Amino acid sequence: MDHPSLQTISSAPQLERENYRLCFRFEYGPLDDGTIWVRTPRRGLFHVDWLTLRLLLEMNAGASTKNLAQKYKIEIKEIHSLLLNLEKEGAIVLSRQGKITRGKLQDDIHLAPFIFLFLFLGIIQVEYFQNLASTVHLNHWYEGVLIGLISIIPIILHELGHYMTAKPYFPPRLGFTYLWFFPAVYIDTQAAWCLPRNIRLLINSAGLFMDLIFNTVMAYVVLYYPPWEYFVTPLLILQYTRWTIILNPLVNGDGYWLLSDASKTINLRRKGRETLRKGKIHWLSLYGLLSLFFSLLSILGLAWFIINLLGKVIPPFF
Secondary structure, three states: OOOOEHHHOOOOOOOOOOOOOOOEEEEEEEOOOOOEEEEOOOOOEEEEOHHHHHHHHHHHOOOOHHHHHHHHOOOHHHHHHHHHHHHHOOOEOOOOOOEEEEOOOOOOOOOHHHHHHHHHHHHHHHHHHHHOOOOOOOOOHHHHHHHHHHOHHHHHHHHHHHHHHHOOOOOOEEEEEEEOOEEEEEEEOHHHHHOOHHHHHHHHHHHHHHHHHHHHHHHHHHHHOHHHHHHHHHHHHHHHHHHHHHOOOOOOOHHHHHHHHHHOOOOHHHHHHHHHHOOOOOHHHHHHHHHHHHHHHHHHHHHHHHHHHOOOOOOOOO
């Protein structure tokens, strides 16, 4: 999981200022990994290193970009790129109207109420399958297609949960990824790395809460309208089958981000493979090994699927 960075925003119009004295407006503060969060006037929440912050503070004090490039031995175009991105975020204003403040992000939250709610909703699911569920399989193939189409609703609600939980802290973005090489749309909440740990955990688990709420509503529908059980039970089974994918920490789903938060490890997959490559005995090495194995298995599985789809014969492996 990469940090949202001011250096990765798309370019803004060229700046033509010779001096940036008192021209910057943003908040900043330290993160628990020793780096810096920066919040811009347009509510962008980003992650930078100490050198970037030092450059901004010195430019705000009147230092020229040319002198700073020489002082810190960096290319002038890197400073210009940073300035372009700051301008896009509304963090560069008219001379002597700037204001840089050492801010404080909202205090962390307690997860106990959310854990209790999660367990309560989970118990309802268990009770449903023990006392109400009876459908083992559907009678017609088109009923399965109908349930598959209905399952789009909880998927949308899942992403909406991430979006609504993150929105009070930063503007979430629509993202695109692959799950097992299949395209998927998701809500990009990487800026959550600039928030306290429990808030990050809540944002990353909000989709699961929405799933449980949807499942609970469906369980109560069956309680009052028993004939609907024929469709609701397969739908809930499909929901939990989807959980086996999104909670898998080896793919880019909720499980990956939750493990990253729980272990306080940024860029978990990359660090795992780097640790494995260095031959270190560490849990990250095991994760890196499992990640590589899973990637290989996914490639083989995809190849098997495509070959079967094309109607070719695969030699038996056993």
